[in-house]
Amino acid sequence: MPLHVPPAPAPALRSVLTALSSPTAVREARTPSLLGAQGPASPELPLPVHVLDRVTAEGGTATRLAGWRFLIRTGDRAVAAADTVLTADGWTFSRFFEGPYIPSTELALRQAEAMTQPYQPRLLSVPGLYMLALWLHGDPTADGAGGRPTATDLLVPLAPAPPGIAAHRPHRVTELLPVLTHRVTPTRLLGSPA
Template sequence: MTLHLTRPPAGALRAVLRALAPETELSPPSATVLRHSADRPRPLLALPVHALHGPAPRLTGADCTGWRFLLSETAPGDAASATPAAPCGHGDCTAGAGRAGGRAPGAQAPGAPGAAEPRGEQGREDAPLTVGEFSEDGLDGVVAAAEVVDGPAGPVFSHLTAGPFLDSTVRALRQAWQLTHGTPGRYEPRLLSLPEHYASALWLHGAQPGEDLLVPLAPAPLGVAAHQVLPAAELLARLERSPAAAVRTAAAAAVTAQPTALIG
């Protein structure tokens, strides 16, 4: 198996480059994330973010809500793949990638020999984003993540993050690469948020039904071990049976059973 990174919509990458341009003033929380960085970091790779709601979630109900760009203090090296990647296969991701990230037949991929390097805001040149086949090269330099969400007019930069959750994401990507490197098949790495369970996971989306794997990120909810790679159906079943899910289901039932007061 290999890990295959999806190309994000061009508008999402532009939003991140605009936010990271030296002349752009970041919000205080985002500026704090970069307080130890000598220069503005560069996007290394992007992961589509999906959200799955409900006490008994099913992957088929996941909605693409945006993109998370991992940022590195060093530019991606020559090893960064310029192979075109298929757009995300869920909902708006496909439309966004098709509208903004696609190329005309015969067009060269950014970073390919003879192709122009992509430019950021104000004409700043930026090394090509890693797409196509993933390797763990460059993960040591990750210092922050940039969140891009879907807005009414297209992708919008939201904020920068860092800390234990980012570290867990990088660790999960290393796990996924070691698990899949050199074996047949292909997985697409995504990020999955399960708000009702206060859980997040690296989602390894397989080509065939039933192949999907989930790597719970730290901090993991009660009854789930962070970084234990599980079939998606097994982890979702555990969350459905978790004590927290039972409490929420009981609370919802109690609210539904409340008598309606009559006014008059």
């Protein structure tokens, strides 16, 4: 079943297109794969990037929209990504980058395409673990900018994943969230002041 990619805000897409057409922005990005790309580069697969701020005592989550990420494709593969952020003036280009999360995101999206249930793809950042996951939201018609992970949603950790968490293995939110919570919550050492 195909994924239902949410539409990015038009100003976010325009800002990425403007940055791609700017030799200065591309040259200063320090992304060798984008600099050396043969042929035109195009932004594709806009994914809302949500940050997991905290897990509540009841097991709920507090997330916030941090931006939109576009995979930058040349030919048949993504060579970089572009992030946009919301400022007082609206959506604006933030940065180009490359690294292991680009092919890992592509792989996770291909795996999700093969699933029978329709999902809306998003990205979930867990800053306390330096972790990024493909968040497969169960309501494909939802506003990609809002919401939080629900019990039936899937999280697919992207590589490199934190030790002990398998990359590219889909987990129900209810299965993975307790592991993340335990890892992010600081532990009190015996004998340390409370």
